[in-house]
Amino acid sequence: MGNDVVDLIMGDHRELERLFDSLLNEPDKRAALVPVMTTLLTAHSRAEESEVYPAAREAGGEDDVEHSQKEHLEADQLALALSRTDPASPDFTTALQQLVDAVRHHVEEEETTVLPGMRERIDEARRAELGEAFLAARQEHLGDQPADITKAELDQQAANAGVTGASSMGKDELKQTLKDAAES
Structure with a gap:
């Protein structure tokens, strides 16, 4: 596997699926697993957003990146809501x-779209460089939760999602703009 960014991303996807299965099928483990899952999801997303999506956009994947970023924004909102829900409550499931x-x-x-496009349009050496950058960024964000986001990270999300004027917005205004973009 090495450090090909596509393989690393897919590895995280498999780990998230494993955590989802445990959360869905083992209610007694939910309180312990929710922060683990949201930490991995947040670190993975922030690493993709800062390192992978800009490279994919440059390589001709602009539409895919915008769509993927909007899905990340939606997942952030859902993960935040989940992290604030008592695992014993009926709303949790x-x-x-x-x-x-x-x-x-x-x-x-x-x-099926973004990652195969990256394999096709980005050479192996560059994917390895992106893999190293992805791992470093993911490591930097381990421990973060969905609400832990800086203005610079919001600016990057806006760039990925094709939202213009982000640099002139305050943090709260930009959060709302990105929330609206995720819902559109």
Whole structure:
């Protein structure tokens, strides 16, 4: 496998699927697993957004990147809602299923369009460089939760999603603009 960014991303996808299965099928483990899952999901997303999506966009995948970024924004909102829901409450299963469905949909699309496009348009050496950058960024964000986001990270999300004027917006205004973009 090496450090090909496509393989690394797919490895994280498999780990998230494993965590989802445990969360769905082992209710007694939910309280312990939710922060693990949201940490991995957040670190993975931030690494893709900062390192992978700009490179994919440059390589001709602009539409795929914009769509994927909007799905990340939706997943962030769902993960935040889940992290604020008591695992013992009746609302938890619904919140979990919404997140699982959204992320599985994103993974399926990413693995059938974005990632094959990267393999086709980005050479092996560059994918290895991106893999190193992805791993470093993911490591930097381990421990972060969906609400832990800087203005610079919001600016990057806006660039990935094709949202203009982000640099002139305050953090709260930009968060709302990105929320609206995710819902459109």
